[in-house]
Amino acid sequence: MITFKSVSKSFDGEIVISNKTIEFPEKGIVCIFGPSGVGKTTIFNLIAGLIEPDDGEIEVTEDISMVFQEDRLVPWLTAGENISLVIEDKELGQRNAIKYMKAMQLVGAESKRPSELSGGMKRRVAIARAMAYDKRIMLMDEPFKGLEVELKNFIMDQVIKLAEDKLIVIVTHEKAEIDYLMAEVVWL
């Protein structure tokens, strides 16, 4: 589903990724692990097609769903609208918004704008949006940042369930998260 072969990328002459090859499985959880500034988010942006590589081959054969590092919720839309926005069918969108908000323990926050939500709640709305989009590949950039342990574990359980028939790629700094998810690891 994802081919990432001999990829290089630099910004303003500074090399961020050099001749990098990553082998992704068809399904399961892959964690991209490494310190800040080694190009984890750049890899996501390359896979998502938001930036072009300087060199190498990137091919993604399926649509992707994504949890961005900074949530990227539309500020003038409610939490529910932010989720239903990404689903083509309006009715299905509304149904899925309710379903995934429930799954993310966000009941009662449907009609709240992002500015009225806490950091953790915004994160959960972003995760719910990515889940509701329901594609075979899901990229999650530090998805559990700012979540309380109990909630984090609850969401990680859901991610494990989703990974039964999806490829989920997660960027993380936390070794404990990798252990909990029993994920394949790409070290950077």
Add this chain to the structure above:
Amino acid sequence: MKTFITRVESKPNKFVAKTGVILVWLLIWQLVYVLVDQELLISSPLNVFVRIFELSFTTVFWKSIGISFVRIFVGLVLALIVGTILAIITTKIKLLDYFFKPMLNVIKATPVASFIILALIWLKSYRISAFIAFLMVLPMVWANVSEGIKNTDIKLIEMTKVFKLPRSRVLKAVYIPSVMPYFVTACNVGIGFAWKAGIAAEIIGLSKDTIGRNLYDAKIYLETVDIFAWTVVVIILSLLFEKGFAKAINFLFKKVGVMYDYL
């Protein structure tokens, strides 16, 4: 033990405050009138409002308002449409931005009277006020909407690309709400400009049955109270128009499903 003292300041009722301010200014106007004591130079607020009341029973009054309003409205709406289209294409195609920028800068820098005199040569007098209103508001709308498009959050646009949102949805959910505050500002400033420039065009162009023509006639016959009365009418119309326009835009965008309620 700490003691906190909270001072609660009572906020004045908005309507009462606004009315109070208007009354104070009317009082200042009356004071100046008494001090000057020459009806030819300045009329009293009472005389002006009595004159407006008298004029409101004449056909000329309503006909002039109607004709001036329609022409200025046409000019304004055309400026909003053309300005928005120009903003969209010049933010997308840099070459067109370079091409149109000098023209719009020239329009901004040229005195409105120069355009009115040129328009007198080019156009029939009844078209001048619409043309001038259009010309004065166009650069404002173009600049503001361009700014709004440029300031649309690139991260949200990237998000819509990843989730493969259709263009119409990106437009409704991201672009229009982002540009809206800039567009509304252009409208608010533009409405005042359109009225000022439009009426000036009517005065210089001597357009028949218009507010401008009535102002011109009042000046010729030294009817100071009429000059004040028509000027107050223009101010009231401009303010009402501004309010009505904002409401209309809000209604229109809600009707087409733009998720936006800043107005």
